[in-house]
Amino acid sequence: MSAIYLEFDFKVSPKTPFTDILMAELGSVGFESFEETEEGLMGYIQKEFWNENALQDLYSFENPLVEISYEQREVEQVNWNEEWEKNFDPIVVDGRCTVRAPFHEKATTEYEVIIEPKMSFGTGHHETTHMMIQLLLDTDLKEKDVLDMGCGTGVLAILAEKLGARHADAIDIDRWCYENSLENVERNSCRNIDVYEGDANLLEGKEYDVVIANINRNILLQDLEKYAAVLRKGGVLLLSGFYEDDIPILKEKCSSLKLNFTQKLEKNLWVALKFLNLRQIH
Structure with missing residues (x-):
């Protein structure tokens, strides 16, 4: 018997960057799939898992900078993989790295990462992932130990290995991201990546040459001391x-930890920053 889904048609104004923020929040309350529209996005959740109060506590609906409205209806189960394949095109970053799905043709760029994201974030389409790929491409990773914190699909850890990293740890608190990263690591024939389900508490006793953290501001501020350590x-x-x-x-927090700001990238209001560690770990 096919599962019954609820389809939500969200109107978001302004659309950028709040559609991405809303999508992330909806994923945290059980929404399984999304499709971007001209006015916002469509979101889908199984009816049996829907909680009428789920949207009330989301920051997006309380944010005075954005207006969000929605309509909902019941739909039969959708073939999400088929819908995803219709809308996912390969991306090329700086002419050097292609991020593609298994069903796309083999890339001709210097580096290629094959990702099937399912419900995880990290196809390279989002501005933050795109900028992190740019920063990694310009970072010497040969024989380096790398941490990919909040790894999503594992795309950045996978690229790090392809760029010569000696070893990478990929960590995400989300079970789906953990499982998806394991699949993508195997899909890219990576041999030097360990994937963990959890948070920054897993870092005790570890050491890295490069730490990647593509998360939200509050989590970064909470965990920066652990990254620096x-x-x-x-x-x-x-x-x-x-x-x-x-x-x-x-920058103020990083400066207090003797992390020296060296570079900024910006893309559609999103930013990425690069710091160097000026102190010895203890």
Whole structure:
């Protein structure tokens, strides 16, 4: 018997960047799939898992900077993979790295990452992932130990290995992301990546040359001390998942940890920052 789904048609104004924020929040309350529209996005959740109060506590609906309205209806089960394949095109970053799905033709760029994201974030289409790929392409990773914190699909850890990293740990608190990363690591024939389900508490006793954290501002501020504690002297910290307005507070926190700001990228209001560790870990 086919599952019954609820289809939500969300109207979001302004659409950028709030559609991406809403999508992330909806994923945290059980929505399984999304499709971007001209006015916002369509979201789908199984009827049996729907909670009428699920949307009330979401930040997006309380944010005075955005207006969100929606309509809902029941639909029969959708073949999500088929719908996803219709809408997912390969991306090429700086002419050097292609992120594609298994059903796309083999890439001709220097680097290629094959990703089947399912419900996880990290196809390279989102601005933050795109910028992190750019930063990684310009970072010397040969024989380096790398941490991909909030790994999503595992795309950044996979690229790190392809760029010569000695070893990478990929960590995400979300079970679906953990499982998806395992699948994508195997799909790319990676041999030097360990995937973990959990948070920054897993970092105790670890050391890395490069730490990647593409998460949201609040989690970054909460966990920056833990990232700094495992980053070797001269190591590189790459941060994204936030906006231009968030830069001062993040730079101030990093400065207090003797992390020296060196580079900024910006794409459609999203930003990515690069820092160097000037202190010795203890």
